[in-house]
Amino acid sequence: MxxxxxxxxxxxxxxxxxxxxxxxxxxxxxxxxxxxxxxWQITAAQHRPFTRDQAMAIDCAKELLGVAFSEFAxxxxxxxxxxxxxxxxxxxxQAIMEKLQVYRNRLSMVFEGFQYQLGDFQLKxxxxxxxxxxxxxxxxxxxxxxxxxxxxxxxxxxxxxxxxVDLWQEAISAQSMSGRxxxxxxxxxxxxxxxxxxxxxxALQYIFLFAYFLSQSQRA
Amino acid sequence: xECVVQGIIEAQHVEALDVLLQGLCEGQRExxxxxxxxxxxxxxxxTVASELHLLCDLSKRPxxxxxxxxxxxxxxxxxxxxxxxxxxxxxxxxxxNALRFFxxxxxxxxxxxxxxxFAYRFQRAFPITVTVTSVCxxxxxxxxxxxxxxxxNIQLVEVTAPATADNFxxxxxxxxxxxxxxxxxxxxxxxxxxxxxxxxxSTAAASLLSRSDRLEHRV
Numbered sequence: 001m002x003x004x005x006x007x008x009x010x011x012x013x014x015x016x017x018x019x020x021x022x023x024x025x026x027x028x029x030x031x032x033x034x035x036x037x038x039x040w041q042i043t044a045a046q047h048r049p050f051t052r053d054q055a056m057a058i059d060c061a062k063e064l065l066g067v068a069f070s071e072f073a074x075x076x077x078x079x080x081x082x083x084x085x086x087x088x089x090x091x092x093x094q095a096i097m098e099k100l101q102v103y104r105n106r107l108s109m110v111f112e113g114f115q116y117q118l119g120d121f122q123l124k125x126x127x128x129x130x131x132x133x134x135x136x137x138x139x140x141x142x143x144x145x146x147x148x149x150x151x152x153x154x155x156x157x158x159x160x161x162x163x164x165v166d167l168w169q170e171a172i173s174a175q176s177m178s179g180r181x182x183x184x185x186x187x188x189x190x191x192x193x194x195x196x197x198x199x200x201x202x203a204l205q206y207i208f209l210f211a212y213f214l215s216q217s218q219r220a
Numbered sequence: 221x222e223c224v225v226q227g228i229i230e231a232q233h234v235e236a237l238d239v240l241l242q243g244l245c246e247g248q249r250e251x252x253x254x255x256x257x258x259x260x261x262x263x264x265x266x267t268v269a270s271e272l273h274l275l276c277d278l279s280k281r282p283x284x285x286x287x288x289x290x291x292x293x294x295x296x297x298x299x300x301x302x303x304x305x306x307x308x309x310x311x312x313x314x315x316x317n318a319l320r321f322f323x324x325x326x327x328x329x330x331x332x333x334x335x336x337x338f339a340y341r342f343q344r345a346f347p348i349t350v351t352v353t354s355v356c357x358x359x360x361x362x363x364x365x366x367x368x369x370x371x372x373n374i375q376l377v378e379v380t381a382p383a384t385a386d387n388f389x390x391x392x393x394x395x396x397x398x399x400x401x402x403x404x405x406x407x408x409x410x411x412x413x414x415x416x417x418x419x420x421x422s423t424a425a426a427s428l429l430s431r432s433d434r435l436e437h438r439v
Binding site: 049060063086089092093096099102103190200 | 261262272287289291310311312313314315316317320321324326349
């Protein structure tokens, strides 16, 4: 599987992330001759233990995070951060968890936007919104080198990916946008994930971003 | 959903059952070697109406983990009269850290066993699976290599077919009629209401094996 980097928009001190920022980012991609190829959507959810009675609290993880990808709808991913686990399952696992009634969904975040083809790269750019509200929590940018001899090693592709980010950063600065694109790279090894990239790596990146956006809005 | 009937057969007649199934199923015989871990919540509250099983298919490389949630059987007078059990079931394949995941979300192992045997899958009006297995206990936790049959002389025969709320009333007779074909060797009925072994199985088995021997010699 190709290596994907999931980045987010880091506004400069004092600046806000708005829908206009996203529009400007779409323009920056189009200015690099990016061609829009479709839409995408990713949903992340935070679950907490279902405790009807405090005295009967089951000894279980205090937080269960889940993520699902519209482009790979047959699978569902769970992340337990304290336990350092990424679990992959069929999407029917959601029906099972529902029946078990151990956790209940507390928060959901939807990442959605447009997909672009840019030379050898495939880019996704979009917004992150809490499903109960409309206000923007953040802007997410994901890209992967998909054309000609795609490599699955994270380390082997690092330099090339960084060069692409630098190029994009230049295009953004040319539009005088006050901010930069930033990578939140999880420590994959800590979660028992190898250098060979998989959907589990993507799940972990989006969960980290979900948690990051949540913490940002709580601070604001 | 799934429809299920079960029965027991003496180990000495399993070979004859294999011959019978080969003839009926025209399909490939598959090895079954499944490590089954039954999970329960660390803190049980109230009656347990459902079961959670974690299955590791050891017959394939790499091993495939599946979690299976078995719901209660269909109720009502209509259901009581059905010759097969109809129950809700949801399955999901999982990555191989599935057991650690369920421990982390508040489950623990209730018991574990190894099912060792074979299965035939075939298609009539509906896909039907027949498994013939020896249920084995593990003397120490997860000690697959030291598994020993719980009942060395008896094996379990299960016939299952997936179903939906719309078609189970057609799937049940399909399973029943298939079960009739196996009646010379094994009595199949709803799980929980065992009909015992077939007393004339030895005769039927001898006949089947001699027929198959003659066929082999002809070939």
